[in-house]
Amino acid sequence: MNIIDPETGRQALAALLRERSPLGALKVLYARVGRFFQIPLPTFHPFVVGGPDANRKVLVSERKKVLWRNTDPVTDLLRDGVLVTDGEMHDHYRAVMEPALHASFFGAYTKTMLAQTDRVSSAWTNAQTVDMLVESRKIALLIIMETLFGVDVWNDLPRIWTPILKAIQYISPGMWIFWRRIPRLGYKKDLQTLDDYLHRIITDRRAGSPKKDLLQHLIDARLSDEVIRDQMLTMLIAGHDTSTALLAWTFHLLGTHPQVHERLVLALDESLGGQAPSAPSGWQPRLLDEVIKESMRLYPPIHIGNRRVIADMEFEGGSVPEGERLFYSIYLSHRDPEYWEAPDEFIPERFSSGRSQPPFTYVPFGGGPRICIGAAFGQAEARIVLARLLQTYKFIPLNKKVHAHMGATLEPRPGVMMRVLKRETLT
Numbered sequence: 001m002n003i004i005d006p007e008t009g010r011q012a013l014a015a016l017l018r019e020r021s022p023l024g025a026l027k028v029l030y031a032r033v034g035r036f037f038q039i040p041l042p043t044f045h046p047f048v049v050g051g052p053d054a055n056r057k058v059l060v061s062e063r064k065k066v067l068w069r070n071t072d073p074v075t076d077l078l079r080d081g082v083l084v085t086d087g088e089m090h091d092h093y094r095a096v097m098e099p100a101l102h103a104s105f106f107g108a109y110t111k112t113m114l115a116q117t118d119r120v121s122s123a124w125t126n127a128q129t130v131d132m133l134v135e136s137r138k139i140a141l142l143i144i145m146e147t148l149f150g151v152d153v154w155n156d157l158p159r160i161w162t163p164i165l166k167a168i169q170y171i172s173p174g175m176w177i178f179w180r181r182i183p184r185l186g187y188k189k190d191l192q193t194l195d196d197y198l199h200r201i202i203t204d205r206r207a208g209s210p211k212k213d214l215l216q217h218l219i220d221a222r223l224s225d226e227v228i229r230d231q232m233l234t235m236l237i238a239g240h241d242t243s244t245a246l247l248a249w250t251f252h253l254l255g256t257h258p259q260v261h262e263r264l265v266l267a268l269d270e271s272l273g274g275q276a277p278s279a280p281s282g283w284q285p286r287l288l289d290e291v292i293k294e295s296m297r298l299y300p301p302i303h304i305g306n307r308r309v310i311a312d313m314e315f316e317g318g319s320v321p322e323g324e325r326l327f328y329s330i331y332l333s334h335r336d337p338e339y340w341e342a343p344d345e346f347i348p349e350r351f352s353s354g355r356s357q358p359p360f361t362y363v364p365f366g367g368g369p370r371i372c373i374g375a376a377f378g379q380a381e382a383r384i385v386l387a388r389l390l391q392t393y394k395f396i397p398l399n400k401k402v403h404a405h406m407g408a409t410l411e412p413r414p415g416v417m418m419r420v421l422k423r424e425t426l427t
């Protein structure tokens with residue numbers, strides 16, 4: 001078993017304070033202890049693994065030794081959502097929803113992605129200062145609700161904004177990690193508002209005409225309203241909080257790397273030629289994809305996968321007994337110096353075609369049979385939203401210092417403040 005010596009403990013603590021994020025401490029432990037260690041906190045001592053061999057084990061070859069369902073607030077909130085169920089139940093929900101995320105739908109989704117992006121940006125006045133963390137969330141929320149559930153929530157944003165943020169806060173790491181039964185005060189009303197809102201959408205759909213979207217697939221599968229609510233809330237949170245983080249980090253990285261920013265805008269102007277990015281694919285410059293991939297490498301929106309071990313597992317460096325909590329760290333895998341040159345630097349070209357990474361070193365969407373159900377959707381969305389915003393606005397970064405906040409996703413805090421100037425680039 002790899003041991004954390006006192007000097008490593010001191011360095012981990014210093015990194016925690018310096019980076020204002022537990023990620024700093026985890027990086028120290030990974031570098032000094034290895035790809036397998038246990039976090040030695042009172043009442044919370046999960047095992048952490050990283051790197052391709054461990055990722056492959058957790059995600060593919062030994063996945064039957066772990067459960068996704070844990071005893072934590074994520075399960076309390078999402079109940080029987082596809083993210084926190086296992087076995088046949090999980091496979092059934094996933095099979096019901098997967099067809100709605102098939103590439104054949106992306107033509108229609110692209111139109112919504114473009115329209116909702118324009119909707120949010122057209123509310124900006126010229127030279128206004130905006131927080132791209134907040135603006136990205138608005139865009140991602142409008143997109144997920146309209147594409148998957150057929151509702152335009154623009155007018156309801158003020159009403160559902162706080163309940164959604166509260167739901168995200170409810171499942172974010174907090175004191176409950178150390179004291180599982182700590183009273184969770186101050187959530188009940190907002191979580192109920194969100195539930196009522198989703199139930200209203202289900203009731204309206206049952207009473208109205210069918211549509212071709214994910215909600216319809218859930219209804220047609222004859223699931224109960226409660227189970228439909230669980231899947232909707234899961235898709236709503238997993239499908240918009242991640243995209244929010246990805247977009248916000250990408251704006252932060254472009255703001256702090258002006259040369260890449262400039263090259264990307266030029267490449268987009270050239271490939272779009274004044275036309276809107278209106279098709280799912282075929283128009284995007286390679287650099288756009290490289291920037292998105294590199295953004296997810298440095299700041300994977302989901303930075304760890306959380307598992308409950310149900311049969312002893314062996315890793316290089318030690319074993320995890322049945323009953324323990326196991327994290328596979330996407331963040332640490334993406335910065336492993338054995339597999340990435342200059343791992344902490346933003347170098348989109350590392351994803352140029354012709355270069356390839358060993359399998360399971362890059363896992364922003366997880367892997368194996370339970371790989372992110374929205375991976376293609378999330379990437380298509382990032383391409384359209386970024387291309388459209390960079391085509392129509394010039395973004396001037398105002399705050400360059402952010403820290404990686406470990407919420408439900410990894411977020412750039414306190415935010416990504418930018419001045420937006422309207423560009424006259426459209427034909």
Ligand code: HEM
Pocket residue numbers: 082083084094234235238239240242243246296300301302304305306363364365366367369370371372373374375377378379
């Ligand atoms: C940039 C965007 C996204 C990122 C980085 C991301 C990342 C991930 C990761 C890493 C996992 C696996 C976690 C693990 O192994 O523990 C996952 C699972 C999942 N994601 Fe995403 N995701 C994104 C977008 C989306 C979108 C757009 C949706 C919905 C449309 C979505 C819905 C889900 C669901 C339901 C699961 C659980 C799948 C299952 O267990 O079968 N995600 N995501």
